[in-house]
Amino acid sequence: MARNKIALIGAGNIGGTLAHLALTRDLGDVVLFDVVEGVPQGKALDLNQCGPVEGKDGNLKGTNDYADIAGADVCIVTAGVARKPGMSRDDLLGINLKVMKAVGEGIKAHAPNAFVICITNPLDAMVWALREFSGLPHHMVVGMAGVLDSARFRHFLAEEFGVSKQDVTAFVLGGHGDTMVPVIEYSTVAGIPIPALIKMGWSTQERIDAIVDRTRKGGGEIVALLKTGSAYYAPATSGIEMAEAYLKDKKRLLPCAAYLDGQYGQKGLYVGVPVILGAGGVEKVVEIELNDKAKANFQTSVDAVKELMVACAAIDTSL
Numbered sequence: 001m002a003r004n005k006i007a008l009i010g011a012g013n014i015g016g017t018l019a020h021l022a023l024t025r026d027l028g029d030v031v032l033f034d035v036v037e038g039v040p041q042g043k044a045l046d047l048n049q050c051g052p053v054e055g056k057d058g059n060l061k062g063t064n065d066y067a068d069i070a071g072a073d074v075c076i077v078t079a080g081v082a083r084k085p086g087m088s089r090d091d092l093l094g095i096n097l098k099v100m101k102a103v104g105e106g107i108k109a110h111a112p113n114a115f116v117i118c119i120t121n122p123l124d125a126m127v128w129a130l131r132e133f134s135g136l137p138h139h140m141v142v143g144m145a146g147v148l149d150s151a152r153f154r155h156f157l158a159e160e161f162g163v164s165k166q167d168v169t170a171f172v173l174g175g176h177g178d179t180m181v182p183v184i185e186y187s188t189v190a191g192i193p194i195p196a197l198i199k200m201g202w203s204t205q206e207r208i209d210a211i212v213d214r215t216r217k218g219g220g221e222i223v224a225l226l227k228t229g230s231a232y233y234a235p236a237t238s239g240i241e242m243a244e245a246y247l248k249d250k251k252r253l254l255p256c257a258a259y260l261d262g263q264y265g266q267k268g269l270y271v272g273v274p275v276i277l278g279a280g281g282v283e284k285v286v287e288i289e290l291n292d293k294a295k296a297n298f299q300t301s302v303d304a305v306k307e308l309m310v311a312c313a314a315i316d317t318s319l
């Protein structure tokens with residue numbers, strides 16, 4: 001059986017980490033694409049030299065030519081500019097929208113059958129734009145944010161409760177920004193929902209509220225510490241989790257930025273919701289019941305995403 005082919009568009013911090021994870025998890029051969037000459041080639045050569053030590057046979061190729069992504073099974077897009085301190089995700093809009101145009105056209109021409117995972121910020125608007133420019137079916141284009149946001153939430157909750165991170169599940173809905181909606185009723189330790197844990201005296205509502213707030217601002221906290229870029233280890237791990245769900249037809253139920261066509265009362269936009277990811281791409285959008293507070297917060301988040309889409313429409317990408 002031929003190996004899977006994974007195209008990584010953008011060979012920066014997340015792109016390089018994705019390539020390393022794809023190699024060590026035996027996901028297939030990797031093509032690292034970037035507009036900067038030398039960087040994807042250098043990272044690919046460096047990573048190829050991990051193979052003998054790790055016992056991994058996946059081949060990596062660095063390139064500046066879209067023709068090399070031909071026939072990719074999965075494309076993971078991180079191309080663009082990352083946030084700097086003091087820069088909001090929305091400041092990135094103008095620059096990264098034009099990048100999505102170039103990337104979307106490259107995928108359309110060379111890998112139209114791929115499952116595409118967008119990571120570039122501002123996420124919910126960029127995944128929508130990438131889908132528009134690539135023309136791929138909506139169920140084959142998703143955005144990565146919810147897996148990362150819920151991983152951050154799970155990490156903070158595990159610390160708070162003093163339990164294994166493995167036993168904490170968490171649900172985060174909505175756009176990838178400060179309006180994201182961590183849902184505590186659907187977040188558990190081994191099946192015990194957080195409100196029950198509060199009643200058991202494991203934490204207090206105030207402490208959980210502070211964790212929810214820290215999760216919402218989780219990206220900014222790391223940007224402020226790094227000073228020269230944004231988080232990349234956990235974002236790459238989260239992106240690879242989604243790629244693996246597709247390649248291995250795992251039917252994972254993961255929060256992803258997915259296209260809504262009436263689900264959750266929303267139409268014509270991408271936003272974070274639980275979906276089933278398998279060989280068919282987004283096989284199902286899972287509609288969970290939300291209480292009034294979560295519903296209102298979700299709507300606020302959707303409105304923020306719509307604002308970004310309006311801002312996108314006002315940008316002339318032909319320039």
Ligand code: TXD
Pocket residue numbers: 009010011012013014015033034035036078079080081082083096099102103118119120121122123144145148176219229230231232235
């Ligand atoms: O949860 C999430 N979705 C995110 C998103 C979590 C963390 C970071 N997130 C966003 O991912 C971040 O705001 C950025 O928009 C992307 C990529 O982050 P990364 O840390 O990898 O940024 P780098 O290191 O700057 O890498 C970006 C690369 C860099 O090598 C550029 O030369 C390249 O993108 N680039 C391009 N590649 C291909 N084609 C074009 N046009 C292009 N323009 C720049």
